Amino acid sequence: MLRYVTTNPGKVREAESYLADGSVSQLEFDYAEIQADELAPIAARGAREAYREAGEPVLVDDAGLFVEALDGFPGPYSAYVEETLGIDRVWELAGDLEDRRAAFRCTLAYCDGKGFAASPDPVDRGDRVAAAAAGPEREADGGGDDAGGDDAGGDADVDGDQESAGPLPVKLFEGYVPGRIVAPRGDGGFGYDPIFEHDGETFAEMDTERKNAVSHRGRALAKFAEWYADR
Numbered sequence: 001m002l003r004y005v006t007t008n009p010g011k012v013r014e015a016e017s018y019l020a021d022g023s024v025s026q027l028e029f030d031y032a033e034i035q036a037d038e039l040a041p042i043a044a045r046g047a048r049e050a051y052r053e054a055g056e057p058v059l060v061d062d063a064g065l066f067v068e069a070l071d072g073f074p075g076p077y078s079a080y081v082e083e084t085l086g087i088d089r090v091w092e093l094a095g096d097l098e099d100r101r102a103a104f105r106c107t108l109a110y111c112d113g114k115g116f117a118a119s120p121d122p123v124d125r126g127d128r129v130a131a132a133a134a135g136p137e138r139e140a141d142g143g144g145d146d147a148g149g150d151d152a153g154g155d156a157d158v159d160g161d162q163e164s165a166g167p168l169p170v171k172l173f174e175g176y177v178p179g180r181i182v183a184p185r186g187d188g189g190f191g192y193d194p195i196f197e198h199d200g201e202t203f204a205e206m207d208t209e210r211k212n213a214v215s216h217r218g219r220a221l222a223k224f225a226e227w228y229a230d231r
């Protein structure tokens with residue numbers, strides 16, 4: 001059984017569309033979120049920790065909202081900012097900006113205690129190029145420790161981690177969606193969805209299926225599901 005590691009049931013609802021019925025269940029495990037300015041090392045570290053805890057295959061989902069004119073803030077601090085300021089105050093901050101472009105990013109990190117040597121690379125470069133172009137917070141190709149070894153092929157398997165015990169391999173899948181910050185609209189979704197507009201609709205105005213079709217998480221999940229099915 002694949003465990004989707006999150007305290008957020010909204011994420012699990014979105015993930016279920018990509019995985020066979022009954023093949024995934026939520027593991028409410030609060031892994032340590034290390035301080036980092038990239039999602040990938042946080043997710044990779046979390047996946048190792050969760051795998052050690054669960055003893056079965058795990059998928060960690062680390063996401064964030066990156067506002068361009070705020071140099072990518074709140075980014076990896078999105079959960080803390082939602083808890084402390086709340087999305088209405090994020091809207092107030094962003095409402096004063098002339099440029100309200102923003103992006104959601106999601107990094108999925110899979111760990112099952114085995115290696116992935118012969119697997120095809122699931123992180124396509126298109127995403128990364130788009131991410132680099134749209135986000136001042138990301139320098140070209142995300143060089144967090146755990147994402148190390150990136151080359152032209154994008155994210156390789158991640159297996160070097162100096163600070164945690166042992167080189168448990170982790171596979172990363174990334175998704176990105178551009179949009180802009182708007183006054184809150186809609187009551188679906190979760191988190192920042194009411195203030196994130198994509199193609200004229202906020203994510204909170206979309207049902208799960210529509211959000212999945214365009215969202216950061218949907219893109220990452222589609223890549224994961226494809227790789228997972230024929231790994």
Ligand code: ITT
Nearest residue numbers: 006007008061062063064078079082190191192193
């Ligand atoms: P876990 O870490 O337990 O998975 P979380 O909700 O804290 O739960 P993240 O750290 O990945 O998850 O999320 C960072 C913040 O971004 C948090 O405030 C989320 O509500 C928000 N967020 C993540 N994905 C989102 C999405 O698809 N739409 C709106 N907000 C989202």
Ligand code: NA
Nearest residue numbers: 033062063079
């Ligand atoms: Na979190």
